[in-house]
Amino acid sequence: MAATPSRLPSRLRQAGKVLTSGILFTLLGVGGCLCSLVIPPVLAVLPGGREARRRRAARIIRLFFRCFVFGLEVSGILRVDVDGRPPGPEGVLILANHPSYLDIVVLIALLPDTVCVVKEAVWNSPIFGSLVRSAGFISNQGPEAVLEHCGQALEAGRNLVIFPEGGRTRAGQPPRFKRGAAHLALRTGAPILPVRIAVDPPLLAKGDRWYMVPAPTCRFGLQFGAPLLADPAPVAEHPRAARALTRLLESRFHEESHGSDAP
Template sequence: MIIVRLGNGTMNLKRLFKQLITGTLFAIFGLICMLGNMLFIPIVVFKLNKLKFIQNFARDTVWFSWKIFIEITRVFGYLDYKYKIKTKLGKNAQMIIANHPSLLDVVFLISRVRRANCVVKGELGKNIFLFAAIKACNYIPNTQNEELLQKAVDALKNGESLIIFPEGTRTKDEIVFHKAAAYIAVKGSKKIVAIAINMYPRSLRKKEPWYKTPDVVIKYEFKELFSLNLEDFKSQKPDPIRARELHLYMSEIYKEEFKDAKFNQ
C-alpha cells in the first residue's frame, strides 16, 4: 500500500510540475506578445503598416520572437521537434500548406519562414495579445469570402510567401481540406510546398484547455510531402479545373499520410 501511494504521489507531482511548466510557457508567450504590442500598436494606429519596410520590420520581429519562444519550449522540456524539409522555404511566390493538429503550428511555421504572410483565424484580430501583430504584419484574416481569396492571390503575385492551413481550423476527427487553398494556389502561386505535421501525444487541440497537457515531452515532426511547380501543373486546362484537380491531389496525399492516425487519442 505504501508503494502504491508513493507511486501515485510521484505521478501527481510529475503532472503538477508539467502543468507549472506549461503555465510558465504560456505566460512567457503572453509577455512576448505584450512587449510586441508596444511596437505594433503605434504602427497600426498611424497606419504605418502600409509601408513595405515597416511591414517587413513587423514580420521580422514576429519571426525572431517566435523562433526564440520555440527554443524556450524545447529547453524547458515541454516539446521537441525535427524538420524533414528538403525545399528551401521562403522563396518568392511560394505557397506553404500544412495540416493543423495543434495551437502551435502557426508559431512553428512562421518562425521557420522569414517575412512570410499567413492566413490566420479571423477571431484572432480581436485577441488582446495578437491583434496588433496580425495587423502590423498585414496577415490575412480567414473571413471565408472573396476578400480572403483576393488578398491571398495578390500577396503571392507580389512575391510574398504564404502560409495557409487548408483545413481552416485545427484537426478534429479527420483531415478535410477546403477548396479555397487550391484556388489561391493556381491563381497566384508559382510553387506549392506541402508539409505534414505529426505530433505525439496529441495536445493543444481545438477546445482543449491549455493546462490539459501530457506528462511526457511532446514530439513534433515536420515532413515535406511534395513540392509542386504550379506553372506546369495541368497548364493546358482552365483554372477552375486545375484548382479542382489540385484540391483532389492534395487531399489524397494527406489522407494517405494520415490514414492510420487516431485524431482522438
C-alpha cells in the same frame, strides 16, 4: 504502497510542465500585447518605407515565437523534429494539416518571412491587430479579398501558410480540404509545399486547454514534402481544376499519414 514512489516523479514532472505551460502562455499573451502597443509606433519612426517596416514586424513576430517554442523545448513539453527541406523566403504556398493549436506558432518560428490568414477578430483587435497588420498578415474578411491579398503576398515573395481543412484536424479522420487553397494555387501559379504535422502524444488538440499537458515529451514532427505545381488552366476551367487539385492534395496527405507513424 510500493507503486507510489514510482508514480510521484511522473506526477511532479507533469505538474512542473503544467506550471511552465501557464507561465509561457501568460508571457505569450502579455508579451503580444506589449509588442502590439510598442512595436508599430516604433517602426513608424524608423527609416525605410512600408515594406521595410513590414519585414521588421514580421521578424519580431518570428523571434517572439522562436523564444516561445524554445521555452517549450527547454521545459521538456515538446521537441520539434523536422524532416525534409523547409523553404526560404521564396513565395511558397505552404499547406499543412492542423492537429495542434501550436502549428502556426512553430511554422512561423521556423520559416523566414512567413505570413498567414488570421481571424477577423484578431485583425481588428485593439490589442493584437496593429502588430499582425504591420507584419502583413491577412484578414479572412471575405473569400475574394482573401484570395487577392494572399496572391499579393505570394507575388511579393512571402511564404504563406494555409490550413486547407479550414479548422483543427480531427484525429483518425481522413482530410477534407476546402477549395480556397487550390483556387489560390491556380490563380497565382505559386509552388505548393505540403507539410504534414504529427504530434505524439497529442498536445493542444481541438478542445484542449493550456493546462492539458501530457507527462511524456511531445514529439512535434514536421515533414516537408516535395513541392507541387498546379497545372495551368483557363480561368473558366478553374472550378473543375480546383476540385481535382483538392482531391489530389487530400489523397497525398492521407497516403502520407498512413505511410509512416511520424514524419
